[in-house]
Amino acid sequence: MSFPTDAVALITGAASGIGKATVEHLYAEGVRRFALVDVNSTMPTFDDADVLHLCGSVADPSTWDEAERAITECFGRLDLAVVNAGISGAGPIADLAFEDWRRILSVNLDGAFLTLRAAMRLIPGEGAIVIVSSIAGIKAEIGVAAYGASKAAAAHLAKVAAKEGAARRLRVNAILPGGVDTPIWTGMSFEALQAMAEASTPLGRFATADEIARQIAFLLSDRAATITGALLASDGGYSL
Template identity: 30%
Template sequence: MSFKLKNKVAVITGGNSGIGLGTAKLFAAEGAKVTITGRNAATIETAITEIGYDAIGIVSDVININSFEPLYERVKDTFGKIDVLVVNAGIVSLSPIEGVTEEMFDQVIDINYKGVFFTVQKALPYLNNGASIIITSSTVANKGLSGGSVYLSTKAAERALVRAFAAELVGKNIRVNALSPGSIDTPIFKKAGFAQEQEDEMNNFFVSVTPMKRAGTVEEMAKGFLFLASDDSSYMTGGDLLLDGGFRDL
């Protein structure tokens, strides 16, 4: 390892599974002092064991705005102020327009848009000079897919937030970027409640329309987050690192 994040304090929301967990493992191996969050205490404990390196896990729900200050206070008390904030907590919800209920709409908006905004806003007093904020968006932020009206619009909103945050925080020497994955081999559809047949159908569809004809890996995404978190991307802010096997542009 090159220890690109040696002694850096990193917080990863939604770090108890999938891309977030893979990123936490790489950050810890690269020397970071890692804190992960999630809504499930059991999966957090399992994830902490996998990560090692004295990482800590905190149960925290991005829907609850009042949960942020206790989270950031504990990180400060344990490790110090934050150098890297990965805003990764999110959900997938797909439905035809006619099938979207107000409850479904509010849940996706509350987690993928409102939750992202306040994760960043409440973190500002706890960020070090020169901090890097990375928001997990998606390649579908710029696509039109049947059944994805609410989910896709939240990902486009995240991309807009990245640009606005970057413009506002550049004077404070804080960089803000997005990482936009394509189809990645994670349990995201299973966590969203998809039946196995639906999950297989979705995965097969995305592989078929991806020029590289495969899903990406968690490890490939983690390397992208490491680039954005480290000084390797020191001249990048407001940008979007697209890791989607060519899905969006080819």
């Protein structure tokens, strides 16, 4: 699987975790033009690639005013987009402060909408978009009301966007990871993480960020040419 070297890929949340792994995998598969967005300015760069770094919150409309202008000036268009930036949070509904609810929904849903809107404006015809949702968006668990609701809505955005983009063969899909070994688990030992995975997933392990990145790349590629509006669960069987 490879991508044209002139393809332009937008990835949010590009500084770490799934976002960074996706940038690195797309680079390995031939992409040489990137627009990367994160609140952290330390994002991947490559000596033989054109990389536009945009530092800002995906939930801030002004970030996207600047991003659309800069992407148009630097590249003229987008071909691929990965709507990945997000934050986590937990708390029972009865105890959840409205500020915490809004903070999570702002990044995970408002940010997804703003990213998706920009991508659909900047992809002129055919192209592919993947929204990184979560299995928490379809499987209820105690304490994940805000996070789960934001990810359920993001998954539905992918379906609506798939219908809206189909006439020009713009494909939009969502991936729904379960547990992923990323910096979100910082402070937890490998043994504790493994024990959690063995207890909660039939396959007995969480995914790596690289594995999710390869699945995202598949959905972006021509190998998935007739797949659109799909929700790909990648959760080790957790949702069974």
